[in-house]
Amino acid sequence: MSETTIAQNMVVSFHYTLKNDGGEVLDESSGDEPMMYLHGHDNIVPGLERKLTGRKVGDKLEVVVDPADGYGERDPRGKQEIPRAAFPDDAPIEVGISFVIQTPDGDVVPMWIVGIDGDRVSCDLNHPLAGERLHFAVEVMAVRDATSEELEHGHPHGPGGHHHH
Ligand code: ZN
Numbered sequence: 001m002s003e004t005t006i007a008q009n010m011v012v013s014f015h016y017t018l019k020n021d022g023g024e025v026l027d028e029s030s031g032d033e034p035m036m037y038l039h040g041h042d043n044i045v046p047g048l049e050r051k052l053t054g055r056k057v058g059d060k061l062e063v064v065v066d067p068a069d070g071y072g073e074r075d076p077r078g079k080q081e082i083p084r085a086a087f088p089d090d091a092p093i094e095v096g097i098s099f100v101i102q103t104p105d106g107d108v109v110p111m112w113i114v115g116i117d118g119d120r121v122s123c124d125l126n127h128p129l130a131g132e133r134l135h136f137a138v139e140v141m142a143v144r145d146a147t148s149e150e151l152e153h154g155h156p157h158g159p160g161g162h163h164h165h
Helices: 046-052 148-153
Strands: 010-019 025-028 035-038 060-065 079-083 098-102 108-117 120-124 134-145
Touching: 046 060, 046 134
Parallel strands: none
Antiparallel strands: 010 025, 010 035, 010 134, 060 134, 079 120, 098 108, 108 120
16 A cells, blocks of 8 residues: 655545534535545535645554634625626526635635525625534545646546546
């Protein structure tokens, strides 16, 4: 087995189960295909990435991530109502879908649709998991060097990674 350890600019594949404080499963890697990310490029929450540093294939770990190192604290000012007409005609409008908006400062930030009432779409700047303490159970499946193209893009390619069309 490879003794390569996880470090900056390596592509890491891992299986995971994510639970909240109550033990409810919020998310997990599906079937045989592990989650893949590029280490050191903000692909995954910082609290988990930090704990994966120095790990190797076959390592299993349980990581508890506080909101500040996860999806952030919940900001009650994050909610906004946006008229449906403000969305492009072909935009999918469904609860749970995220999209990006440009702030007056020119930053591009994600928003999530959290409710729909007629012509009014309730949106939230908070990630759906903001404010949650995250309980990850992780198994490292593969570690390799990133290609120069992956480093340029800031994410991995291939199965489980980013797909370009
Ligand atoms: Zn790419």
